[in-house]
Amino acid sequence: MSPAGFGPLPRKEQLILELLVENGPMYGLELVDRSAGALKRGTVYVTLGRMEAKGFVESSHEPLPAGGIGLPRRMYRPTALGERMLGAWNAFTRQLAMEVKS
């Protein structure tokens, strides 16, 4: 059983939430750079898209400068639900570790 009736929080989603909570809003590429190899550039947006569908993160487009071309990057930030999920998951895993040790 996992917290609040949600499914388990996968490791990558947990890492992304931790990075976003600690460092504030970030681009996908910044998350990859700060994850020390745990997140890959080719799959990070799949994970972020899934987390957005679950309501754990939200994103907004960066404004393009005047005369700028190309696609705008997306900035990701944790939602209140995402932060609560991370807190509940960390508490759950700590509790589980204590139960196993005792």
Added chain:
Amino acid sequence: MTPPAGTHRFPGTTLRRIAPLLFSEAFIVAVVDPTIADLQAEFAAAGDNRARQLRARWRGYAAFWRVTLAAPFAALAPAPAAPSEVDAPAAPRRTGNLGTIAVIVAVLAVNRVFLGISFIVLAAAVLCAIVIHLWYERHPSDTAAPRDRSWRSPQINFSNMEVPGNIGGLIFMVGSLLVVLLGLPSVLWFLLIGAAAGSFVAWRLATWHARHPKWGLPENRIVLR
């Protein structure tokens, strides 16, 4: 972002053009566009440095094609599972453990003549199980077995095994066929023709039900009392 001086074409333009041929709109918005945006941002940040431009292109294109490879397995998950569904994998896991023990006993019990092929079949089955497991890890909200299935005892009858119409079900079906083929290569044509005929019947049934959406609804059934 502004392209470096002397650049005739911004990288990623062609990739963005072919993306609708490969991916759904939702996948493009959530995954493909940010991947291309990163490529373009890195390229713009490279300035006139050719080495950094080349590196940005290489990393960006590699990321795009990795996304393409991952896309069939990367359906964006729906909302989190309801509490009643969270415990669902427990029973299949127990069944899986029993099945694993049964397979090991069967392999150890077979005649030495068949020992080699038994290990090959076992390796294929393990590979199939690993692939399904990896898929399930990425899609914890989905399962390879239907949630609302009625109880059946399929025994060795493949046609009685229910799987949902998702990638997990497809992996199970293809993996099962592979295992049977490795054990009984002589049934290759039977399985191929059977799969083709089954697919055709399924396609005809799906199109028929699409044209007759009310057929089979409870209010249309004749009940004898």
